[in-house]
Amino acid sequence: MSVLRPELTIALLNERGGEYLPGYLGIEIINLAPNTLTSRMAVKKLHIAPNQFLHAASVVALADTSCGYWIKQQSAGSPERAASKASNKGDRK
Numbered sequence: 001m002s003v004l005r006p007e008l009t010i011a012l013l014n015e016r017g018g019e020y021l022p023g024y025l026g027i028e029i030i031n032l033a034p035n036t037l038t039s040r041m042a043v044k045k046l047h048i049a050p051n052q053f054l055h056a057a058s059v060v061a062l063a064d065t066s067c068g069y070w071i072k073q074q075s076a077g078s079p080e081r082a083a084s085k086a087s088n089k090g091d092r093k
Contacts, residue, residue, distance in 0.1 A: 008073045037070040
């Protein structure tokens with residue numbers, strides 16, 4: 001079961017990303033609950049490649065930010081956080 005860190009609110013996560021790439025791209029966290037993080041990014045011209053398609057890096061930035069914030073908001077003692085740390089070390093049990 002996921003345990004949320006109460007000090008890491010949606011507002012705080014959005015504020016922390018404000019002056020960095022997530023803020024520049026308009027990435028916004030809109031829901032945070034056990035085992036769930038929902039984000040969005042309004043597509044603007046800056047997200048579009050010269051060929052007029054959505055640039056893949058925009059999608060990757062949205063996914064990477066969402067995953068990173070989800071891991072960050074997990075309690076240090078939660079099974080999800082422990083599994084994340086183990087997989088980052090290449091120690092899959």
